[in-house]
Amino acid sequence: xxxxxxxxxNKEQGYAFYYQDENQKITKVNGKxxxxxxxxxxxxxxxxxxxxxxQFIAYGIIKLVENKLLDYDTTIKEIFNDLxxxxxxxxxxxxxxxxxxxxxxETIPHKDDDKQILDRDILTFLQTTTQTYFEPGSxxxxxxxxxxxxxxxxxxxxxxxxxxxxxxxxxxxxMTNTMVNYQGITEIPNRAYGHIIENxxxxxxxxxxxxxxxxxxxxYSNINDLNKWIDYLLSNETKxxxxxxxxxxxxxxxxxxxxxxxxxxxxxxxxxxxxxGDTIGTNTLILFSSDFKLRCIFLTNLGNVETRLxxxxxxxxxxxxx
Numbered sequence: 001x002x003x004x005x006x007x008x009x010n011k012e013q014g015y016a017f018y019y020q021d022e023n024q025k026i027t028k029v030n031g032k033x034x035x036x037x038x039x040x041x042x043x044x045x046x047x048x049x050x051x052x053x054x055q056f057i058a059y060g061i062i063k064l065v066e067n068k069l070l071d072y073d074t075t076i077k078e079i080f081n082d083l084x085x086x087x088x089x090x091x092x093x094x095x096x097x098x099x100x101x102x103x104x105x106e107t108i109p110h111k112d113d114d115k116q117i118l119d120r121d122i123l124t125f126l127q128t129t130t131q132t133y134f135e136p137g138s139x140x141x142x143x144x145x146x147x148x149x150x151x152x153x154x155x156x157x158x159x160x161x162x163x164x165x166x167x168x169x170x171x172x173x174x175m176t177n178t179m180v181n182y183q184g185i186t187e188i189p190n191r192a193y194g195h196i197i198e199n200x201x202x203x204x205x206x207x208x209x210x211x212x213x214x215x216x217x218x219x220y221s222n223i224n225d226l227n228k229w230i231d232y233l234l235s236n237e238t239k240x241x242x243x244x245x246x247x248x249x250x251x252x253x254x255x256x257x258x259x260x261x262x263x264x265x266x267x268x269x270x271x272x273x274x275x276x277g278d279t280i281g282t283n284t285l286i287l288f289s290s291d292f293k294l295r296c297i298f299l300t301n302l303g304n305v306e307t308r309l310x311x312x313x314x315x316x317x318x319x320x321x322x
Contacts (some may be wrong), residue, residue, distance in 0.1 A: 003317075004028065007283075007298060008310040012039045012202050014192055015300035016223045022293045031301070034193045034204055041046035043223040046177060047192045047299040048211075050277025052284045054147050055244070058096055058261025060154045060166055062243050065092075069157050074095070079153055083126055092153070095134045095146040096260040097248040101132030105145045106210060116183065122148045129250035141258040142247075144216035147261075151215025162214060173232045175225035183212040188220050192301040194281015205281045205303065217279055225295050230288045233273075237290055245273060267292075267315055268322050276307045283307045292318055 003026075004017060014031025032038045033045065064070040070092060070211035071210055076088040083260045094100035105122050122145060133141060151162050163180035170178045179186060194206040212218070221229075233240060244260040257265050263274050270291035285307035288295040 002308055003313050006313050007300065007305050007307060009302065009305060010197060013300060013302045013305075014195065015298065015302070016041055016045060016047070017299075018043070018223050018227065018295070018297045020295050033191065033301075039190070041192060041301075044177060045190050045192050045299075046179075046188050046220040046222050047284060047301060048181070048194065048217070048277075048279060048282045048297035049219045049221055049284050049299075050217040050279040050282055051144075051278040052221075052275050052286050053214075055218045055261040055275060055286075056166055056169070056219055057147050057150050057154070057215055058244060059169065060162075061096060061150055063169070063238075063258065064151075064154065064157055066244075070153070076149065076153075080123065083123070086127060086131060087126075090132070090136045092150075094144070095150050095153075096299065097256065097258055098140055098142050098146060099137050099248065099250065099256070100143060100146050100235065101134040101136050101139065101141065102126065102143060102145050103129050103133065103151075103264055104143065105148065113281065115209060116207070117210050119148050119152055119213050119215055122133055122213070130200075132157065135251070137251040139250065144213075148213055165218070166219070170225075173225075174228050175221065178219065178221040178225045178229075181218050181220050183207065183218075187216060190222075191220065192282075192299070194279070194303060195299050196281055196303045202302070205229060208280045211280050212234055217277060223297050223299065226286055227295070230295050230297075234288065234290050245271065265315070266309075267318050270322075272318070274311050278307070279303075285310055287311055287314060292322065294318075 017028045019026040029041050031041050031126040072093040075088050076090045090100045105125055108125055111208050154165055155162050166180055193204050195202045196205040245264055246259050247264045248256045248258055257263055265272050272289040274287035281303040283300050283305040
């Protein structure tokens with residue numbers, strides 16, 4: 001089975017692909033950073049990770065808890081006192097597991113795609129809200145707003161800019177070309193710019209009004225660095241099974257398929273970790289399992305690519321094989 005059939009939509013589509021299991025290793029690259037005259041994509045090319053960024057935000061929070069600067073039961077109101085009273089019921093754990101019920105910032109009215117919203121703007125937005133979608137902890141509902149808040153909490157508690165704080169983690173792991181992107185400020189030398197297909201042609205479309213936020217998807221990385229990240233996580237898997245890799249349970253005892261910043265699913269009674277990313281002009285997937293001894297990383301600078309289909313194909317192959 002050719003796994004890439006699930007995610008290739010154009011012969012000029014830019015992507016970097018890495019797959020490895022016990023029996024094989026598949027590596028492929030294609031396309032350009034921007035236009036036809038730009039450099040070729042390689043395993044050192046930095047893509048916007050989109051929601052794959054969330055696991056780094058989550059790990060940043062985990063480190064704050066380990067250093068006793070924060071607790072998973074700390075309420076958001078304790079950190080940002082100017083938020084509405086209902087934030088007394090929302091904890092760090094609720095944000096990490098997408099069970100807070102806070103409003104989606106994507107619902108903010110906007111008229112101009114060129115005027116980008118920033119992380120701090122989300123605090124202003126939340127100050128105007130009066131309730132959650134549901135009782136915190138009672139449901140799972142994916143929340144970009146929650147992870148933007150977590151990024152702001154990292155800065156508030158650590159007293160460091162998030163690029164500095166996470167940069168220390170990247171350095172510890174050996175991820176020398178991974179960085180937080182402040183749009184229009186950060187220089188990313190080998191950056192893949194997002195594309196869309198319009199009238200059958202690839203055109204650059206890299207930014208829109210909510211693609212400059214950091215906490216929900218503003219980290220750039222590449223295949224080589226993400227392989228180091230997987231190595232690092234799996235070397236600490238035993239400890240992380242109590243936090244990052246632990247399947248969350250709702251108030252009524254129902255299990256979700258989310259840990260702290262990463263999806264956790266059971267396949268044939270074994271664990272598989274993954275996360276997809278989706279933003280304008282870019283789609284991503286990271287997937288790995290020590291139980292099945294496999295990993296997959298797919299980064300493409302083409303929008304509207306369903307990387308979840310690649311995950312589904314791998315899961316189906318596992319079910320048939322094991």
